[in-house]
Amino acid sequence: MKLAHDVAGDGAALVLLHAGVCDRRMWDGQRPALIDAGYRVVRCDLRGFGATPAADRPYNDADDVLALLDDLGIAQAAFVGASFGGHVALEIAARRPERVGALALLCAAMPGHEPSAELTALGEREEALLEEGDLDGATELMVESWLGPEAGEPARESVRLMQRHAFELQCAAEEFEKIEHEVDLAAVQAPCLAVSGAHDLADFRRIAARLPEILVDAEHVELPWAGHLPALERPSAVAELLIEFLRKTVPVG
Template identity: 60%
Template sequence: MTLAYDVSGTGPAVVLLHSGVCDRRMWEPQVPALAGAGYRVVRCDFRGYGETPVADRPYSDSADVAELLEHLGVERAAFVASSYGGEVALELAEARPDSVTALALLCSAMPGHAPGAELRSFAEREDALFKADDLAGAVELNVRTWVGPEATEEARDQVRHMQRQAFELQWTAEHSSTPRAELDLARVTAPTLTVSGAHDLPDFHQIAATLANQLPAAHHLELPWAGHLPSLERPAETTALLIRFLQQATSGA
């Protein structure tokens, strides 16, 4: 199996897809609660994150996740996805609509989204730090940008550690995942919750609202306290929200 992963609990499958500044450890607060609520919880590290090495050839993150689910015998699953993980979940839901039972997209990215001014500025600053070989500075820029005001220092340190490890793994990588240029959102039929944070960059408000308007069975919720990583910023509140949504979505409510 290409991806490092772990599985907890029994019941309907819920797949957790991490953000681009974290790895599967970002879901530590959610795993026991979701397993305790009666779900089989699957989480994985994309290539170049956590315990999964970088790729030695061109690849697709969504194809990797599909391969993992086939390996585990999971035919249908709900997805809870953060940021870049949301982009991967949308690709899977568009390609395999009958196999996705629900989507909870936390501050999700979206294939084909054109970055706004603030996101472009962030990317330019990050690129300048990389060119200066200032990996520590790039890590701190990401922590300042993506971790919201409600996060504890422990959560900030967790993001700092995960982002640093990802940068170190990817520093000399020759290949990166190639996302879809655009999606046919009409094919994404699963009940969907799009979440945005009031303290996040404007791009992610726009994406959440766009998805809620264009997906056939979606609604948008903005969290007034959240930055970009609500599952780490207020884990108990976010976990309760996710469980409530999954129970309603999978029961047909």
Template identity: 60%
Template sequence: MTLSHDLAGQGPTTVVLLHSGVCDRRMWDGQFSALAEAGHRVVRCDLRGFGETPVDAAHTHADDVRDLLDHLGIDRAAVVGSSFGGQIALELAVRHPGHVSALALLCSGMPGFEPSEELRAWGGREDALLEAGDLEGAVELNVDTWLGPEADAAARALVLEMQRRAFEVQLAVPDEFSPVRTGVTADDLAGVEAPALVVAGAHDVPDFRAVADELTRLLPAARRLDLDWAGHLPALERPAETARLLTAFLAELPGRP
């Protein structure tokens, strides 16, 4: 299966945008055109089980992204990942390092990271709502948790729509079509040589700030950026500012004209 995707722009560098686990490719509406206008070829996709990409088999998200790049004839790309998308970007960089020229990790997840008791308890609340058939309650819980104080009503409405869509798709998937673990560990990240921008939000949940600490320590070419205004989804909370910081990072990469 080829992931549902959009393309924009032309230029010597390609940028791939990987969405968070409560969103789909629409979360990048505030950056997609801006990055193309800055001289990049830009790809955004729906991972399997999100947006317009169904789940039709067992799968590994990082390999799905690699297959999409191959389908598009893209040898190397700078990969931008938000939250869960950041974890997929890291797994892609470990499993298929030749495809990844740089990483921008926005409030990223991390392979092998053990969640805190508080985050596990939050996951239990979500599971209980879904098991009780309260889909809207589970959607509201996610929106209230993951959007920071800068998010406006339009951002909230979009996350409501994207998370609801993800639940509807994923709850209908049989167990045998579940994602396959990659086996990538935290120790593997020490071998990722690509330049990496590690972004943390001051208003994010503590687990993801701890992940940013670990990624900054583990990735050999990491640079840390803390946003005092951001929650967990800066691309939706301040879209234009996030576009500018990504454009600036990409402009600094080695070999960029």
């Protein structure tokens, strides 16, 4: 299965990987600025999100993204990953370090992270609502849990739309296990910007703070205004942050 995707711009390849409550539309606020900055921007929907159907067999998200890049003839790219998209980007960078020129991780999940009681409880509440068939309730739980205090109604409605669509795709399909690969984060060679939000769940703040201790070249920046989805909460500020990092690590010409 080829992931639904779009490609625009010229220059160094830049792959945007969405959060697990969103799809590739979450990058609408950054995509034009990144293209104008000289990057060839690739966005994709992971399986069961956006325009990509749910899985029809066991699969691995990192393998799917790598297959897409092979189809596009992209040997190496910079990656921007939000939340679960950050997990996927880290897995790619660890398993195939030659494919990754730089990493910008926004409130990323991390392979091997043991979830806190708070995060586990949130997942259990979500699952209970879905088992009851209450997609509206599960959607609102995600909107309330993952957006920070500065998120306006447009951001909330955007998450609501993307998450509800993902629930509909996933709940209507047979569930298949994901293929797990061994991931050694010490193998990551790309320079990394690890961003956390001061209003995010503690798990993701801890991950971002730990990454400079694990990776060979990483810096941590905490955004005092942000929740879990800063790209939606302050789109222009995140675009500027990404371009500043990318210009230092991935020259465009």
